[in-house]
Amino acid sequence: MFTKSCQYAIRAVIYMTEQKESLKNIGVKEMADSLQVPQQFLAKILQQLSKHNLISSVKGPNGGFYISEANGKVTLLDIVECIDGKAALSSCILGMPKCDSEHPCPLHHHFYGSREGLKTTLSSCEIGEMLNGKLC
Amino acid sequence: MFTKSCQYAIRAVIYMTEQKESLKNIGVKEMADSLQVPQQFLAKILQQLSKHNLISSVKGPNGGFYISEANGKVTLLDIVECIDGKAALSSCILGMPKCDSEHPCPLHHHFYGSREGLKTTLSSCEIGEMLNGKLC
DNA sequence: CGAATAAAGGATAAAAGTATCCGAAATTCG
DNA sequence: CGAATTTCGGATACTTTTATCCTTTATTCG
Numbered sequence: 001m002f003t004k005s006c007q008y009a010i011r012a013v014i015y016m017t018e019q020k021e022s023l024k025n026i027g028v029k030e031m032a033d034s035l036q037v038p039q040q041f042l043a044k045i046l047q048q049l050s051k052h053n054l055i056s057s058v059k060g061p062n063g064g065f066y067i068s069e070a071n072g073k074v075t076l077l078d079i080v081e082c083i084d085g086k087a088a089l090s091s092c093i094l095g096m097p098k099c100d101s102e103h104p105c106p107l108h109h110h111f112y113g114s115r116e117g118l119k120t121t122l123s124s125c126e127i128g129e130m131l132n133g134k135l136c
Numbered sequence: 137m138f139t140k141s142c143q144y145a146i147r148a149v150i151y152m153t154e155q156k157e158s159l160k161n162i163g164v165k166e167m168a169d170s171l172q173v174p175q176q177f178l179a180k181i182l183q184q185l186s187k188h189n190l191i192s193s194v195k196g197p198n199g200g201f202y203i204s205e206a207n208g209k210v211t212l213l214d215i216v217e218c219i220d221g222k223a224a225l226s227s228c229i230l231g232m233p234k235c236d237s238e239h240p241c242p243l244h245h246h247f248y249g250s251r252e253g254l255k256t257t258l259s260s261c262e263i264g265e266m267l268n269g270k271l272c
Numbered sequence: 273c274g275a276a277t278a279a280a281g282g283a284t285a286a287a288a289g290t291a292t293c294c295g296a297a298a299t300t301c302g
Numbered sequence: 303c304g305a306a307t308t309t310c311g312g313a314t315a316c317t318t319t320t321a322t323c324c325t326t327t328a329t330t331c332g
Binding site: 273274275276277278279280281282283284285286287288289290291292293294295296297298299300301302 | 303304305306307308309310311312313314315316317318319320321322323324325326327328329330331332
């Protein structure tokens, strides 16, 4: 479904929203330890999210990652598309180069609904709302 | 969603059901050409399906792959699980080692439904029925 | 300023998935 | 039988993903 990179990204973001009370920045080390994922690999992923302004970061002592006001509108769909690419949830399920409602692959109609439902669910998960306790 | 191997497998099986009228066996070359996928790679995949008795095959001249009576009950879910593994559609969407309704990951409840729906759709696609024109 | 800290970024290595090559085994047909 | 055909099976190469290593850059604090 999702790549490992993407799973780590989602888990890290959820972890960050759960640590909201502690108003300090969260370091990669802490996250990697808590989530039990490889630290350097997670660092790359967080940097990618940060570079695309989905989360925020500060360098130096007491630095780390945090969720800014502007990041509040970011959704889980944004996270997924940033890490796995837009095609991950939109390209043909059978890998056909051209597949849409007019030129559908044999399974197009059977899976279009659940794919769209998935995207709807992901796009309804805003980081800002997750900070307030409600996940989706 | 599915690996390329799995996409090829599904497409090949669908192709075979569409060629039912021509009562001859279907060779890898014909399928690879029609589906525009690498022939040797497709061969491996078909061999794997054949070894697990999801499709049937005969060697030699005029040989190839075919769908036996017994293969009629095989579903697309069987195909997917044979190629991508059972975990592909059943393991935690966030990759957590233990994730079930009692110890759910943060997204478990949000995606359990659509995952099960996906599996239900796939398991309702029997090869035998596809031979008769109805895909799912 | 200088040392310590933590993200950023480049390079490399390991693992998994994708793809190709080639010979062996089985079957058909002349 | 012998040649041709086609799946079967092992080995190898290429590509992407996953993971690690190490240096640079920015920031904090004494």
